[in-house]
Amino acid sequence: MTHDTDGPGRTIDRRTLLMLMAATGGGAAMSGLGSFPAFAQDPTIELENPKYNRLYNEISGYYFKDPVWVKETATRLTWPKAGEKVPEIGVIIPTNQPDILDAFRKFATDGEQIGIKYNIQQMSPARWLETINKHHHGDIEVHPSILRPERVDPAEWLVSRAYGPDRRNYGEWVNEQYDALIEAQTKESDHEKRLKIVKDAQKVLAEDLYINQLGWGPSIIEAYNAADWEGVVKGRGFGLASFNLFHTYTRMKSKTGKKSARVGMSALLETTNIIAASNNMRSVGRMIYDRFAYFDENLKVIPWAIESWQRVDERTWDMKLRGGMEFHDGKPVTVHDLQFSLDFLRKYERGIFWTANRFLESNEIVDESKGVVRVRFKEPYGQFETYFLQLNVILPRHIWQNIMAEQNVGDDPRRLRIEQPIGSGPFRFGRHRKDTELQLIANKKHFAAPNIDELWVVVTPTLDGLLGRMESQELDFIENSSIFLTPSQAKQLERAKHVKIERTEDINWYHGVVRISWMPWRDYEFRRAWHHATDREFLVKVPWEGAGRVPLANTFLVEGSPWYNPNLPPIPKFDLKLAREILKEAGYSWASDGRLVYPSPDDSKFRQRIVKVCKEGYTWGGLKMLA
């Protein structure tokens, strides 16, 4: 993008813009099609702390460089006139989350009582993702936590969803004290000290009323065929049938002599290239390729392909490779494979592996006979065990070393075609038919060799099909990235004699973040009232059928997570009367149609709150109101 949207008073007519777009822009520029007029006379949006300018100016098509964002944001950074109503609150809910839609219907009914009007819309999950990525989602962004091993690390949520300079901080919250804590915890390699900082950060988050935990859940309720299988492993937060924490599949035993188990999934891998893979293949791929370390069922870090690791200093670790491992083609796993994997992933990859490895400075073999590799990071590194070791995998050097040139994919390993992945993991990639089935054959030579002989992944696109096949014993498990059962579904399945229902302690949550940089959310008192007007119990009791917890505090790291802080300020109780009082106290009034009206423009307390955004005692570094 060469054209500059910062220049004040600069006008670009439609034709020039089209030419500019033709010369410079693809999709990103095109998304601005609907908004030329505003584009031409955009006021300058500024940040309180120029330090954050980098993010807002960094990526073409985002923030300041996205005319749609600029237009939407500018309207909400304008001081309300006397008697102006609080605008409609825009919420977009993905179509695959009907429970949240049901909850918001209730919130909207309650909202009417305090004069808040919602505008609830639905979008396909993919469109929704696109919309929130570009920050086009309106006032409230809602989403569930989907647990993956790397997300046990607190940084995944604390950083990505609330850290000022992060693009996925959907409400554009910039609390400088919070950001300082986040930067500190990233660099703190001592676990106890890091835990303390993480707890402090959670306190700031909870006090500033940025995120709104709508429910802790849904609970993990699963059904499996207990007539044939025993010894399943319930992993905290993951459940028993998850491929993300797959201990059940390696440790379970057959009761009947059956050696082949069937797992239902609603959709299977999109690609068998682990580097390009998103959700499904990320987990299935790590059953085929060995990760460095793993979690046990209590979320304690356990060694996996790396047998042990030694902290040398705050930037350096020695990792010792487990001895006697073999790839599925019979070749031994050596320290050179380990070194090669790190080099490869660091050199080429720019996605999830990149996140895990971008701080990596060097890796060298220090003791070839004992299989020790020393890794050194660019700066003190806090996420070594729970992120670096969890995400990285061992690639077979003899297959991968020339693969880039052979397949002629330039320097983009995401384009590699790997039909039959070969790793060293507990399962070997067997027969695969797209959208139908995948056979995972047990690697009996593995250090965590499965008791079963094979695992069939059966693709069943509908929930109805999954449940029906579970009832008719055609499935032994349902992989739980597809679904957690509701209590009524569990009750229905339980009637089949062979089915056993298990409930695992979860650390799930569902939250909403508000566009705190916008009016009216900039007003702490408005946020406080809104929190009191959120009926969290309804979500848990009705749509979730009681399978969940009413949140105790506004945090991502809920009770049960190893990083939970039990001393957070309690969540504001649902109390519409109180909400109304808070608003009244803060200078808000109500129009004749019942809609909420902003306090008078010369209410100095109000003005001060809007400028400061954060709660008393914290510093706002984000977007400024327009002059």
Next chain:
Amino acid sequence: MTDIRAVRTDLSRIRRRGPLARLGEAVLRNLANLKVLLRYPSAMVGLALMTVFIFVAVFAPLIAPYGPFEVTYTAERAVIRLSAPTTNNLFGTTNQGMDVFSQLVWGSRVALMVGLLSALGSVLLGTLIGLFSGYFGGWIDEVLMRATDVAFGIPFLPFAMVVISIAQPSLGLVILLVIFFLWRTTARVIRSQVLSLKTRPFVWAAKAAGAGHMKILFLHIAPNVLPLSFLYVAIGVQTGVMLEAALSFLGFGDPHVQSWGIMLNAAFQAGAMRTAWWWVLPPGLALSAFVLSVFMITRAYEELLNPRLRSI
């Protein structure tokens, strides 16, 4: 009999009013023709069913004990979840404790609305295009018919899914899409009808008498294609309702209304198909009955239009 007489007196009054009224007269004449339908037993059944649906839709707020999204609770404030039919919840409840009977009643409104709007819209569009195309011929015909060809090449359900997932699901969009899908058949049929009509003597006569194109088209030709258009309205109602249900079932429906397709989708998504028969059967059967009733009326009407089918 009184009805017909009433219609006739209406007609005689209209006759004195000039050209536009004469078009109206043709419409009324066609409506009066519908009376003949009563001779067909299947049409009678269809009409009776349709009357029931219309009645339910019109008086939905009086008939439905609960709102379309209202959660029902016991006296102890517990959600009545997945309850089989009781006196309180005539057709039982959903997994969210919503009353199936009420949803069914509210759904009839959506069915009628989607059916009528999409049918009328598409037939209006199709008839106009057919009239212009057939009557004027030449480049107008060429352009309009090529547009029709293009419309015929677009696969509806996939196309609708793409559009809805790009835009946002809403009932209005679904209706628009159905109109976009349905007009093409009407346009072609009407056009061929017009082609044969315009060579008839009465058109010449009108021309000779100095009538303008528009006058000939709308006063002399249009009334003669109206019966066919009426047939396509009926077919459109049926197709529209079916398509809305299919889209809703696939999860592309409007989340803010409660249609029968959406009810089926919800039951399917909840995995309640095998236990909660009271949740699945009512919308499925209502949908079938609605389509069937329109279908019965259509068949009889079709035979009425094509006397050969009636002979022997």
Next chain:
Amino acid sequence: MQGFRRYVIRRLMLLVFVIWCILTIMFGLFQLLPGDPTSIFIDSNFSPDMIERQKDLWGLNDPIWLQYLRYIRNMALFDFGQSFFQIAPVSEIMADKVKNTALMIVPALVISIVLGTIIGAIAGWRRGSKFEQSTVATSLFLHSAPSFFVGILVLMVFSYQLRWLPPGGMVSLGGPDGFWEMIVARDYWVHLILPGLVLVSREITGPILLLRSSMLEVKGSDFLDILRAKGLPERQIVTHATRNALLPLVTYIAVMTGLLFQGQVLLEIIFAWPGIGRELVQALNDLDYPVAQAALYVMALVTLALNFIADLLYGVIDPRVTYE
């Protein structure tokens, strides 16, 4: 014959024109409306330079007219590019899915047409009989029930309750692979029974009602009287009558196949059949544009091709049609 050739050429040109129009509409739909397709694909962990590289790779940084031209060329050559997510050429994926869908609908179509023609012909000939009345009533009823509703019901009864038939999929786990291997396998036919049954129950009503009506028309026309006057036996007269009544069926079959090909997505989902419709739904959920685009295009092409064939066939069969 001259006239026929000119007619075919004209139809072909028209076909190309229509395909071009549809491609353009699709281009508009996919390129202009949804903003930036990269933002969904691009992992939130991506660095800014990676985003730019991906855009370059997909040609999204090229001017729009260049993207359009490239698109038209690629579509014409059936080069659908690479799937965003599957790291495989889309044309490969499409070929597989079209095959699977055909494996579901072709057998059902054949049965519907053959059986429907026979039943319809008999019903039309025996106007007013009990058989005719019950056939028409049943057809109307079958035609009115939404296929997804019927699909769920039969699944409920025959798979989950009685457990007579498999609840979906094309073959059992580890079952036969490859086209020929599959169609000779009993396993495939067993899996086809339920979706096939649902398809037939709906599609058969078309030929029945159509044949019945055209039979009535033929029966009412004069030429049968001439045949009778010639002293032909009644059975031969029926055959003659059927042949004439078949004419409209030819067009109908082609159109019906096209419609079925694009409308079977519901059954593919309910019966876990890995066909093209299900692929489209999946691609839309993932915003895998190349796949969604290709699926829509292939469905449109099949429809158009069948319409084209219907037009030609109609001309060949019905001697009354002239090409001028």
